[in-house]
Amino acid sequence: MTDARLSDDRTIAGRADLLIIPAFSTAGGGAEPASLWPYDDDRVARLLAKDKAFTGEAGQFSALLISDHLPPVLAIGLGRRDSLDADTLRRGAMVAAQTSSGRGTVVFALDIADFGIRAVIEGFLLGRYDYAKGEDTSFTVLARAADERAFAIGRTAASRANWVRRLVETPPNALPPRAFADILAAEAQKLGIAAEIWDDAALSEHGFGALQAVGSGSRNAPLAVRLEHGSGARRLGLAGKGMTFDSGGINLKRKLTEIAWMKADMAAAAAVAGAIFASVELGADPDTLAILPIAENMPSGSAVRPGDVVTHPDGRRTEITDTDCEGRLILADAIAFLAKSNVEAIIDVGTLTDGGGVGTALWGCWTNEASLAKTMTDAGARAGEPGWHLPLRAEYERLLASKVADIANYSLDAGDSGQLAATYLRSFAGTKPWLHIDIGGCAYLEQASAPWPQGATGAPLRALLQLLLDRST
CATH class of the missing domain: 3.40.630.10 (Zn peptidases)
Known part of the structure; x- marks a missing residue:
């Protein structure tokens, strides 16, 4: 079972087995992190720039990016910043969940959009579902502004949807x-x-x-x-x-x-x-x-x-x-x-x-x-x-x-x-x-x-x- 929680403690990012960072595509054909937070410097942006194949398009994800100063980083593409919506973020979180299978403690750093928290927790839990293997990840949504109600709705909606999926697959x-x-x-x-x-x-x-x-x-x-x-x-x-x-x-x-x-x-x-x-x-x-x-x-x-x-x-x-x-x-x-x-x-x-x-x-x-x-x-x-x-x-x-x-x-x-x-x-x-x-x-x-x-x-x-x-x- 996935242990899912919400936190605004940015020190959690440094203790993750995998840090997921959303990224946008730029007009120049490259990718940029959605926010410098939780580090408030450009270390993630510099790391991201090394993956030339990653352009930040929706549904795209980077290779695992490794740095001496960061936990392993997985960047997920969300497309252009001005066209972001909840569904794009939810689908991105589903891709991240599928791509990060096998990691113990996963942290998703979120500093975008009022609708983001619900979409991310919902998408991650839906993406983590596996009838045969079950769900065994510790997952934290790290958000500067924590919306507990949105988190609860997303977590409950996805958990019950997965409950239905398990019944249907029986x-x-x-x-x-x-x-x-x-x-x-x-x-x-x-x-x-x-x-x-x-x-x-x-x-x-x-x-x-x-x-x-x-x-x-x-x-x-x-x-x-x-x-x-x-x-x-x-x-x-x-x-x-x-x-x-x-x-x-x-x-x-x-x-x-x-x-x-x-x-x-x-x-x-x-x-x-x-x-x-x-x-x-x-x-x-x-x-x-x-x-x-x-x-x-x-x-x-x-x-x-x-x-x-x-x-x-x-x-x-x-x-x-x-x-x-x-x-x-x-x-x-x-x-x-x-x-x-x-x-x-x-x-x-x-x-x-x-x-x-x-x-x-x-x-x-x-x-x-x-x-x-x-x-x-x-x-x-x-x-x-x-x-x-x-x-x-x-x-x-x-x-x-x-x-x-x-x-x-x-x-x-x-x-x-x-x-x-x-x-x-x-x-x-x-x-x-x-x-x-x-x-x-x-x-x-x-x-x-x-x-x-x-x-x-x-x-x-x-x-x-x-x-x-x-x-x-």
Whole structure:
């Protein structure tokens, strides 16, 4: 585990096993340290000038620079000084963490930008994550002006994001639905958050017919976790897809490179829970009701079939035309339940499609209330986990028409898309303001995308955490 702290004692720099110095690119094509502090002389600048290949461009780092008068120095490039933002600094800290692996005591000397402390601690801890090796560095952010609150937010956000990443990376045989639900409930109870695990009888009582159907093919029974916190005066309803493994069911996935990482199909439920946990750890009072449906989607003699009809908590019925579109089915149960509850708005999160075609660096979202999308995307931008608001068009509803139920979960004529998944889910929100976030493109990376390695990212925990912190102020 990484021991992370904040200090304004500049003598710490001399005792480091590695000193990280941010640097900017100059108009002349060279590099300069962001500040002379903590030494207040030009010794670092003179050392930096010896590395002719290092120009201070964003994402670049120097070779280890050795001097008789300094600990080993690693300079990281941040680009031009006048274009610095939190995301550049966060990504630079991630690169520094990956590059400094194996060093015992690492100090990051920071004397730039009001947003710097949160970005640096967050980036370093995210960059240090390693599922197999763990995190074992002593890391200090050395800042002339110490902002303890910013440091706490960055440390907690990154630590909980890494907690999500570890859950997502856990082999599916070690994290069946009951084990996952038990972990979420135990974490909640440690933090004073009310938690319930709904078994088959409770699912029947609450009308979660779709969740029961989706999980019917597995020997591991489906469950739902209910998390509740706050007064209920301004309650936000949250839902997160928790498929601990998704084979596709009877509509078995054909692409081996996709089915190989379907352990990650519970990333949304983990991120929603983790955001609530992080906000409570930071002393916020998130007024939330979260419903996290959890199941395995497996083919067997008891599995749900294409053509089956299921009933949701609001009495609406879905014809299942594709068993591999199971995420929207279980989210529909959660949304329908929340729509009948005392919540002022609903946000659901799932790995449903490709995230709206916006790539691996963004999540896509659709809504029936534009102001809710703006609030969410603004929070994501400030947290360094941005999203994109996509239009929701009413004419797509006809593609999900069913002759035997209120709606179908898939269009046999048009194929699938994030737009159609959102169109389906919208119908269960009723009159409540509602937002759907699709993290299918960014929750788990099939290939590395610097500075992120291949694997789980923890998205969109940091965006959701920022939203909860904003609502708690």
